[in-house]
Amino acid sequence: MAMLTVTPPRTTSAPNWFLRAFGRNKITNTSPSKTSLSSLCEEILKKSQAAFLSGKTKPYQFRIKQLESVVQMLENNESQFLKALQHDLHKPKFEALLSEIAVIKNEAIYAANNLEEWMEPEYVEKTLSTALDECYVLKEPLGVVLVIGHWSFPLQLCLIPFIGAVSAGNCVVVRPSETASNTAELLQNLLPKYLDNECYHVIYGGHKDAQNDLSDLLQHKFDHVFYTGDATTGKLVMQAATKFLTPVTLVLAGKNPCYIDRNCDIYMAARRIAWARFVNAGQNLLAPDYVLCHADVHDKLLKELYTCVTEFYGEAPEKSPDFGRLVSIEHYQKLKELLGCGKLFIGGKSDEGIKYIAPTILLDVKENDPIMEKDIFGPVLPIIKVCALEEAINIIRKREKPLAVYVYSSNFKVISEVMSRTSSGCFCSNDSGMQNMFLTLPFGGVGGSGMGCCHGKYGFDTFSHRRACILRNIGIECVTYLRYPPYVDKNLSLILWASSLSRRSSGWCQIS
Template identity: 35%
Template sequence: MNIDEILEKQRLYFQSGATLSVDFRIEMLKKLRNVITKYEKEIACALKEDLGKSEYESYMCETGLVLSEISYMIRHVRKYARKHYVYTPLSQFAAVSYKQSVPYGNTLIMSPWNYPLLLTIDPLADAIAAGNTAIVKPSAYSPATSNLIDKMIKECFPSEYIAVVTGGRKENAALLEKKFDFIFFTGSQNVGKEVLRHAAEYLTPAVLELGGKSPCIVDKSAKIKLAAKRIVFGKYLNCGQTCVAPDYILCHESVKDQLIQEICLQIKKQFGEQPLENHDYGKIVNQKHFERLLGLIDQKKVIIGGEADQKVHKIAPTLMDQVTWEDAIMQEEIFGPILPVLTFNKIDEVIDVLADKPKPLAFYIFSEDKAVIQKLSNRCRYGGGCINDVIIHLATSEMGFGGVGESGMGAYHGKIGFDAFSHTKSIVDKKTWMDLPMRYQPYRKGLHEKLLHLFLR
């Protein structure tokens, strides 16, 4: 079945009203949860094949989070889908006013390769909860997981409701030429711009989850040992191929040496003396990205790591010192296991420097100084982040996750995800047993004018 046929069938299916019932949505979410649970072992194997992820990491960062989001939606969708009554101005008497969330309709979800299950199924769960149909386009760079997603979706749903389109750039381009009611895209900034250009042709609303160089600020008051432990975990998770990984460290000059020492100790503690031989340490997704990352490593500035295994596309956790803003590694999002360290002397320097940089997806502050934390949080612009930790802000359905400016637009997870895939109608239900006369012509001064002024005040 080609894309035009799938889309036409989905349009007809949505127009039939089949997806609108909340009971139907809950039933579909339960089917999705059941199939994810059924194929949990196969998911772990696919993620191992595509990205070298361990079974533990696969569940912690993908399968477990997916099941959590689906279960959250099952519990809350009935509340989100109901009418929400609001205050009605006296001038509209007699009437009631309410907001009603309704699905956009036929949606497109385009997902990346770095967390191929999580970043496909999470938005799909939100789309189903909101009452939409969906065409899902997983990445060609993670073929084992993409093929398994195709298998699971076909087992769960008819293609006129949810369909998977596999393939590469040709299929991406073909999908973007079509008219959808909503587009959800996760990926690079360059591709995100193309998605938005195509969406503009049809005035299609879109959520873009992009990336960027997410800074990790380490103040002189920070607990350095704990900071190093948490930074190493977040930076080298999934071999650094995480959109919210700390891209670089900006630390106070006075604690740089201590921080570097602790990071080196943590790399050895968490990944062993020979990280390339650690079976729980992931790999770079393909040769293209492997070569790109090697080109960013300046061996003269490497403190630890820098080794690579061409056969299995592995690069050891790498730390670089004496890095400047002009170095190659600071000109693009790293998206790999290389961590550069830069320094500052005053917090105001950090604010001034970052003000001229593209707004990042994530922002991390390690400090025990509340004034410093408040100043950085208020003055710096970014999608979201953590204080004295990294990455974990995205692992909850109670808060939206998304970027701002160059790192994206819109957000999802939980209620925010439901809202992202919904249009909120504002409706006034005007009663017919009374009709106030002052709004009608012919207009008269005097009592009507005073009453109108009173009602509208």
């Protein structure tokens, strides 16, 4: 296929699967399906490990072919993916193409366009003592990696890290979310038809006891685990991985704050916030989770939010073809419980039969309300009135570090103040939810919102081992003898002189 060019621009109790995995309140399960799944995991791992040890995934041309195959799979089966996403999340075609299919295709194309450069050894600065040696960093694949996707964007959150792992030369096992079952089944059926069957696998059991399925996977040794999802499960995935000292990347949900300054284009802010909160029915890791609005513009913001929500979805959003549905009855019920917080401004209408909750805005929410403590993952936006920037910053800093911090202001000093005094996986001013569209920026969390990242070269680096390589010159024994006993002060002085660095006025180092 022709290669396109892309211009880079709270519950804390452990679930049953975790207790089972670590032997506490151990459950004995001898059902044929569980035994079969466990055997399948072992079989796939052995096959993947043998393929990796053969060196099959390392050549540049092999990686390129697999990346091109990802694009081909999406292009050839676009209508099937759109249908699956519609069934799982009632996702409109516009949203599905933009946030799932297009972003994955761009990710694969960007990786293919830059892969040769990424794979090149990185030569490092040398001192006089190593001037005749070859010193560089070699980017090596880790081995067999596990990618655990999330149901909110069931295609993107599987295939974006998958592309990073493939470009780095790894074998990959993908575990899509059983909650978005139609997309998971389609991925399981299509990926083997396009990509190498020895190196890339999809494990999807389709069982109701999906957490136990996940525990079975984590009982096997992978060379890296990439997990996207909620913080509670993320902590348990990380703990399970310690059994094999397996490195883990976690991209976790969190309470993303959004500050509205008194000096701000409220018309623009309302539309961008409403889109980011209500797209995909609010089931979005990067959505603004609560708004801290300056008292001077509070009423104006509410007026604009009401207007733009009506413009977006009409007077009856349940009839709008552009508004999604919650992914499951369980998720619907959890979210419904949070609607009792604060005072209802707009929305609040719900229908369990179609897993529908209207775009909802809550006022007079308190910092310790349940909706401010739990992940929302739905079309509900709490708004807290604040009297000053300092108050907003203090509220943000009291909480775990979020995946994203947003600020809307026409004053650069305000933007700079929020950016410098808060910490988050990413930061965005005067827009929301667009960060993962930029292939040249890392996507990941910090602290309570995770560790590590993906996207573009950052994904390649996540799944690569940076191996330090020194190829020493064998003809300089007349110099290296200085390090051998018996030790002499004169020899020590010569070695220190040859290997020392001194500071330049510009801040760079140079040989003494």
